[in-house]
Amino acid sequence: MIDSLLQILSSTLRVSTPLLFAALGGLMSERSGVINIALEGLMLVGAFTGAIVAYSFHSPWLGWGAAAISGVLLAAIYAASVINWKADQIVAGTAINMLALGMVPFISKILYGVTGTSPTIPADERFIFAPIILVWVFLLIIHFWLGRTPSGLWVRFAGEHPKALDAAGIGVKKVRWGAVLMGGALAALGGATLSTMLSSAYARNMTAGRGFMALAALIFGKWRPIPTAMACLLFGFTEALQIRLQGVVLWGTEPVPVQFIQILPYLVTVLVLAGLVGHSRPPKALGLFFEKD
Amino acid sequence: MKFTKFFAFSIAFALSSTNARGADEFKVGLVLDRGGRDDKSFNAAAFRGANQAQMQLHLNLKTVEAADDNAYETLLRSMAQKDFDLIIGVGVAQQEAIKKVSAQFPKKHFVIVDAEVKAPNVKSLMFKEHEGSYLVGAIAAMSSKSGKIGFVGGMSIPLIKRFELGYEAGAKSVNPNIAVLKNYVGMTSEAWNNPPKAKEIAMQQYQGGADVIFAAAGASSSGVFDAAEDKKKYAIGVDSNQNWIKPGLILTSMMKRLDVAIFQACQSALTGSFKGGTENFGLSNNGIDYALDEFNEKLISPDMKKKIESIKEAIIAGKIKVPDYYKQKG
Structure with a gap:
């Protein structure tokens, strides 16, 4: 009993790590007032870059660094279009997701002649558990930074009351740029965790909707770091439980059909978003373009 | 000129x-x-x-x-x-x-x-996936020391059910008391491309006592092989000969030619x-087979090989009736 509890616990921590990275990335961006539905694309690019750099240079840390840079670059395209060029944030975010979906196989084709997977990273050149610890360190840093430092306050004001921030003489666009770029790096690290720790290579579309799960966790967590992390843990836990419950006989003699068990994480998502969270208020200026008067 | x-x-x-x-x-x-x-x-x-x-x-x-x-x-x-x-x-x-x-x-x-x-x-x-699955199920049961083996399928669709049913029957023919842990990766076609999740599933099966896992999950199977590497346990490949992916850890592969x-x-x-x-x-016209090459020759002893070949012949001759999911469900 204790054994299986420990196993589910460790499984939960593993599964929720990429989600939490991406959710923190989303949090950075959205607290500054920029909607980020591009998390999925950012993760995918991070997963790919992390895998190929870790493979080529025999170091998961280098892979991680490169993934963060790739996330910053992709986020820069997004930031420029929504912060400077007035693009609609939902449309531009979708475009970034599609760009990632198409660009990754294209680059992979040029590098390796195949579109679906990258070469396998040997076991001793992969992460064992470092990202799991780091993500919680990042969480605490972001929690304190947002709440206790002047620059954290700027980010919050950019999302709640950009005019006040502007009146205080701080450039709203600069703050948003910084937040979106950092968010891109974090989301990409989540993707790289998938390819350099939770598996051993990049596989086509391996993010499999995790970027959107992270977004749901962010809303569930009311855009606050600690509750968002709890939401990620909950999603990770239902996922781990789902695996554990498959094929288990709960009543009668026949196991519950696997499809019913598999909808568990989605069911939980819908339930918590629909009822249990209560009112979740987004940052006031979320999604609004800011122009100096 | x-x-x-x-x-x-x-x-x-x-x-x-x-x-x-x-x-x-x-x-x-x-x-x-x-x-x-x-x-x-x-x-x-x-x-x-x-x-x-x-x-x-x-x-x-x-x-x-x-x-x-x-x-x-x-x-x-x-x-x-x-x-x-x-x-x-x-x-x-x-x-x-x-x-x-x-x-x-x-x-x-x-x-x-x-x-x-x-x-x-x-x-x-x-x-005839069920024939090959029966054969690798028998191989899994012969190699298993814990009396528990695993199956990781992509989606729970009739085709993969056919693998599962054959695999379980083959394993039980060798060891009637063997336990088979069965899991599926997902419900949409993303299931074939989700190695991190497949790895998580395989880790749980290995931790649950399985020492051989048959992966029938397309590109997700690589996650099962990664888990085999982490846990130093065996896996079985599918469709192509996948023995080379983790030499010495992939017991064999159920090949669909x-x-x-x-x-x-x-x-x-x-x-x-x-x-x-x-x-x-099917097995009779070599359209289905199990893989034996330099990567797994140490895992399949001559004695095992003899048994496997005799099962194979018995299936071809019709002496062993392998359950077929397609026929069960009409």
């Missing part, structure tokens, strides 16, 4: 003679499913066969990969509208699309793998002997 002339002439003749047969004008379109040609498994086997046909029969091959399940019909139709002579749809997900498009283009030849479409211009290539079947289909279409209908591939 004379020699060069003769040489040039013979080359020209050779070229013109292939032209006469129309080989390099013969266009084959291969539509792979979402795993893509480098899934090291199912699609990889299909691509190998088509590529071999291109090299040896000098036909003109075009390979496309569907980005999502809705793309099949469009891809197939656009090939049929162009001058493709033979169009091959790989995977059970293309069944409906092939049915529709083949009816609209009765003069074109189609091939579908893993599903049956009854039309005079469609050849259906069916594999799509490569052979597709090569033969190309050949028959090229020579004009293409016929619609269903072709079955």
